[in-house]
Amino acid sequence: MLAFSPSFSKDAQKLFIFNWSYYIKPSIIKKFEEEYKVDVVRSHYNSMPALFSKLRAGGASxxxxxxxxxxxxxxxxxxxxxxxxxxxxxxxxxNLKTRFRDLKYDPHNKYTVPYQWGTTGIAYNTEDLSNVPKSWSIIFDPSVNSKNPFSVALDGQVMLGVACAYQGNDYSCTGRKKWKQAGKLLLNSKNRPNFNGFVAGTRTLRQLARGNLDAGMTYNGDYVHAKSEDSQGFANIEYIIPKEGAELWVDNMAIPVNAPHPKLAHKFINFILKAEIGAELSNYNYYATPNKLSQPMLRDVLREPPITPTSSQMKRLHLTPSLRGGQLHFVSQLWTEIKSN
Known part of the structure; x- marks a missing residue:
């Protein structure tokens, strides 16, 4: 999907952005266009594999x-x-908070700058699933949830991570033995009668609101945004970070190796890091900002859980590990087997 700005001539310099859908407020794009007298051309992807494949197929230029x-x-x-x-x-x-500088996946921010961050947890119907523990047992334990329909996430690494956490290992666990144990648990859950599929986070929320699901995995910002727009439909829907541990994710701005306009790309990154722009971004998409100067301008709902986790919740949140080589191949193959069996 492409969106072109009609504000400038066809000879104006262009900035090409490849991002998730509905992840930036149109007025922010317009402000950047007006300040730098450029056209911004946007296209969108719906998964990390799609982005990676596109860049490898020539998108890096x-x-x-x-x-x-x-x-x-x-x-x-x-x-x-x-x-x-x-x-x-x-x-x-x-302007970045200290915790978002020099992160393990990109030491010294050599290649990336944090854009937004959030968590992946469980949203469930508290009326249909009453008195259940705030745990991954809602998904994995038949004695806790034997009949209410549930779904799980599409991302194999995230699902292996939550299964590892439920089994007493760290969410960011690695190693074939632990992954195999986690895979067996996932396969058992998938084959239960009340399993309702591998569902993306936004779709999970729609199904919860319609009553087609009683539990599923989603993102904290999507949940708060959906609830703000449909308070009645989400009156009985709660979002939790399970006690065993869950994913903390950080989305980042980066410049492809052969980007056609790298200087303009740097200007865009710097623009997003303005205090007022960072606040406008989070107030639009309901995700947490890594920008310390944006905090006073945020909606109240963004300063508290589930958007801003408590200190105790932060202790059980973990980044998904980056895999490559034999580890990546093993996890990809294992996830394919889980989905197909």
Whole structure:
């Protein structure tokens, strides 16, 4: 899907952005266009594999800005798909909170700058599933949920991570033995009569509101956004970060290695890091901002759980590990087997 701005002539410089759908407020794009007298051309993807495949198929020379999730960043760097950032062109980098600098997946922010962050947890119907523990047992334990329909996420690494956490291992566990144990648990859950499929987070929320699901996995920002627009439909729907641990994710701005307009791309990254722009972005998509100067301008709902986790919740949130080589091949093959059996 493409969106073109009609504000400037066909000879105006263009910035090509490849991002998730509905992840940036149109007025932010318009402000950037007006400030720099450019046209912004946007296209969208719906998964990290789709972004990765597109860049490897030539997209690294077609786009100026991409927004990969944390665990795909090392894979993209290793594949030569991203260029190093020139920090001298991003003075607003100083606006980042300390916790979002020098993260393990990109030491010293050489290739990426955090854009938004959030969590992946469980949304469930508290009326149909009353008095259940705030645990992954809602999905994995038949004695807790034997008849109410539930779904799980589409991402294999995330699902293996939550299964590892439920089994007493860390969410970010690695190793074939632990992955095999997690895979067996997932396969058993998938083959239960009340399993309702592998469902994307936004679709999960729609099905919960319609009563087609009683539990499923989704993202905290999508949940709060949906509830704000349909308070009645979500009156009995609660979002939790399970006690065993869950995913904390960070989406990042990056510049492909052969981006046609790298200087303009740096300007865009710096623009997003403005305090007022960071706040406008989060107030639009309901996800947490990594920008410390944006905090006073945020909606009240963004300053509290589930958008801003408590300190105790933060202790049980983990980044999904980045895999490559034999580990990546093993997990991909295992996930294919789980879905097909």
């Amino acid at each position: 077609q786009y100026d800005i991409v927004v990969p999730s944390n665990y795909y960043v090392p894979r993209m760097v290793k594949s030569g798909l991203l260029q190093k950032l020139d920090h001298s062109q991003i003075p607003n980098l100083d």
